Amino acid sequence: xxxxxxxxxxxxxxxxxARIPPGQYxxxxxxxxxxGPTPRVRTEDWSFTxxxxxxxxxxxxxxxxxxxxxxxxxxxxxxxxxWTKFDTAWQGVLVDDILADAGIExxxxxxxxxxxxxxxxxxxxxxxxxxxxxxxxxxxxxxxTPDHGGPARxxxxxxxxxxxxxxxxxxxxTERDEPGFWELRGYHIYGDPWREQRYTGDP
Amino acid sequence: xxxxxxxxxxxxxxxxxxxxxxxxxxxxxxxxPSRPFAYRAGQHVDVRLTAPDGYQARRSYSIASAPEAGExxxxxxxxLDDGEVSPFFHDIAAVGDEVELRGPLGGHFVWSDSDxxxxxxxxxxxxxxxxxxxxxxxxxxxxxxxxxxxxSARVWDEVIFRDELIDFHDRRDGFDLVLALTREPARRPAxxxxxxxxxxxxxxxxxxxxxxxxxxxxxxxxxxxxxxxxLIDAGVPASLIRTERYGV
Numbered sequence: 001x002x003x004x005x006x007x008x009x010x011x012x013x014x015x016x017x018a019r020i021p022p023g024q025y026x027x028x029x030x031x032x033x034x035x036g037p038t039p040r041v042r043t044e045d046w047s048f049t050x051x052x053x054x055x056x057x058x059x060x061x062x063x064x065x066x067x068x069x070x071x072x073x074x075x076x077x078x079x080x081x082x083w084t085k086f087d088t089a090w091q092g093v094l095v096d097d098i099l100a101d102a103g104i105e106x107x108x109x110x111x112x113x114x115x116x117x118x119x120x121x122x123x124x125x126x127x128x129x130x131x132x133x134x135x136x137x138x139x140x141x142x143x144x145t146p147d148h149g150g151p152a153r154x155x156x157x158x159x160x161x162x163x164x165x166x167x168x169x170x171x172x173x174t175e176r177d178e179p180g181f182w183e184l185r186g187y188h189i190y191g192d193p194w195r196e197q198r199y200t201g202d203p
Numbered sequence: 204x205x206x207x208x209x210x211x212x213x214x215x216x217x218x219x220x221x222x223x224x225x226x227x228x229x230x231x232x233x234x235x236p237s238r239p240f241a242y243r244a245g246q247h248v249d250v251r252l253t254a255p256d257g258y259q260a261r262r263s264y265s266i267a268s269a270p271e272a273g274e275x276x277x278x279x280x281x282x283l284d285d286g287e288v289s290p291f292f293h294d295i296a297a298v299g300d301e302v303e304l305r306g307p308l309g310g311h312f313v314w315s316d317s318d319x320x321x322x323x324x325x326x327x328x329x330x331x332x333x334x335x336x337x338x339x340x341x342x343x344x345x346x347x348x349x350x351x352x353x354x355s356a357r358v359w360d361e362v363i364f365r366d367e368l369i370d371f372h373d374r375r376d377g378f379d380l381v382l383a384l385t386r387e388p389a390r391r392p393a394x395x396x397x398x399x400x401x402x403x404x405x406x407x408x409x410x411x412x413x414x415x416x417x418x419x420x421x422x423x424x425x426x427x428x429x430x431x432x433x434l435i436d437a438g439v440p441a442s443l444i445r446t447e448r449y450g451v
Contacts, residue, residue, distance in 0.1 A: 001216060001253055003302055005295040008258030010287045023251075023261055025287070032424040033448050035311050037431035037441045082249075082261050117441070147428065185310030199212070199308065 019076055020084050021193040027083035032147045035181065039117045039146070039167050046151050048135065049114075049170040050102050058102040062151065066137065068093045068101055073134055075157035077164070078193035090155050092136035095128040095171070110177045113154050113163075114170040121165050121180035122189070125173065127156060135168060160191040160198070214251060215240075217304045219296055220275050226361045228282050229329055230293055231267065233275040234304065242270055244340035245313035245333045245419070248278070248306030252291055262288040265332040265421075265447075266307065267364075269339035279363060281329040312419060312447045316341055320348035323408060323415035323439070325399065325430045327355045327422025328363075333447060334421060335364050338371060338378065347377055349411050355383040355399050355426065359390055379410045399429060401436035408437065415439060421447040 011017075012026050020026060043062040050057040060068075074089045099106065106125045113121050127133065136144060136155040144150030149166025156163045162182050183189050188197040196202060221233040244266075251261040268277035282293040296302070314322065314337045324334040331354050341350060356362045362382060369391075372380040382394040383403060389396040395403055408415065418439050420430045427448045434444055 001301065001303055002255050003252040003291075004300055006252040006254050006260075006291050008254035008256050010260065011254070011256075011258040023259065025260060031449075032428075034446060036446055037435060037444050038428060039441070081263055147424070182311075186308060201212075 019086065021078055022196045024078055024082055024084040027085050030085060031083060033081060034166065036117055041116050041151055041167055043151050047169060050098060051170060051172040052107050057104060065093065069097045071134060073155060077157050077161050080160040080162055080198050089140050090136040091138040092134040092155065094131060094134045096131060106173065108173040108175055110174045112172045112174055112178055112180060113165040113168060114172055115165050116167040116169050119165055119181050121163050122178055122183055123156060123163055127159065132158065160193050162187065163191050212306055214303045214305045216301050219298055219300045222298060225279055225363050229279055229363050231277050231279045232292060233277050235275050240276060242266060242307035243313040243315060244270060244336040246307035246309045248304050248308060250288065251303040252288060260287045267332045267335045269336055269343045271343035279329060279332045312445050314417065316344045316346035316348055319416055320350060321411040321413055321415050322348060322350040323418040324350060324352040325420045327426030330422030330426065331363055334419060342371060349377045351379040351381065351407050351410050353381045353383060353399060353403065353407050355385060357385050358387045359384060381407050399433050401433045404433045404437035415443065418444045420444060424448045
C-alpha cells in the first residue's frame, strides 16, 4: 500500500542498501533500550559462570576472564526497534575461547544468556560458536559503559540486538530451546533480522 | 501481570479519523483499525509508510488511548525535525488518509487494574503517552488503585494531556498529578520547577497510601536513566521498576 504523500527521501544509497535488513533504517547514534534500571556492576563484583542446566561448569572473575584471548569484531548491528548501526567495533572473548578454557565441547544444542539484572535470552548454541559470537569487554577500544551493557555484554551481531544480552554474567546450556525474557513477551524465538523475525509468529 | 506471548499480529490498514493538536510539538492521531484490535494499557504499535518506489519507513509509537476507548486508537506523536515518519504525520497526514499498522506490541511495559497497585508513574515529555493509557484505563474501569504521576515537561504549554490530567486529579479519587517543569516556574501548589530527583520521588510516594507495587518510567534515555536512579535512591527496589526508552 503506497502512503499518500510519503516519499523515499531518506532511502539509503544503493551501496549501503544491501547492508540494511528489511524494515530497518540506518542510525548514526547508538540508542539505548532496556526493560529496567541500568545496573551498575563493579568489576570487583563481576563474575561469569558457564553452566550446564543448574550445574556450574566453570566460573571466572574479572581478572581471570580478561586473561582469556581477546578478539576484535567489527560488525553491523540490528535492533528490533528498526535501527541498524554500521561498523560497531568490539573487543572481547569469543565463546569458542570460553569453551576452550573450560575444556569442553558444547554439551547441548541450546543456550540461555544470563544477566545480572535477571534478564535472559535464548539462542541456539551453534549461533554462539565458530567465531559467531563473543562476550564483549570493550567498545571502540574503551570499557563498555553501563548503558550499553558494561562491564561485559554478549555480542551476537547476526541476530536482532536484544539477543546480545547486556550485563552478562553467564551462559547456561539447556536441553530445550527455552524462551528468555523478551521471547516470553511477544518477541521472536530466534530473531534473524534478514528474515525479519521480530515478533512471535513471524515466519 | 499477564506476560503471555502476543498473538501473531500482521500488518493492517488503518484510517486516520481525527487529528488533534495537543501541544506545539505533539499532535494526536486517532486511527481506526480495519480489523478488531484488542490491547493493554502501555503497549505500542509499529507504523509503516510506503513510498511509490516501494521504500518503507517504520517507527514504534505508544498507544495513548485506554483499551476501553472504543473504535479508534490514539497515537500522540511528537514532531522530530530530523525524523522521517513524525514529519509525515505532522505535515502531510490528513483525516481520511490510510497508513499501515502492526500490533499491539510489547508485553512488559503494561498495566491492567487487575494487576493492582499502588502505581508510581514517571514520564518525561512524550514519555507520558503509555502512562496516559494506564491512567485512562484506570478511570474507565473506575478503579480504586492509587496512582501518582510525576510528569516532567519543559514548560506548562508542553504538558501533553494537561487539562485531562488536571481533571482526573481534581476528582480526588486516588489519582495524583505532580508536574515538574524544567524551564518555567511551577504553577500548581505542589508542583516543581526542576528536573526529577530522589527528593521529588520520596515526596510523591508520600501521596500514595502504601509503597508502590509497580513503577513505570518512560521518556528519553537520559530522562529514564535519571528518573530510575532517583527512584532507586528514594528506596524503590530496582525489581519493581519497568522502563521504556525512546532509545535516544
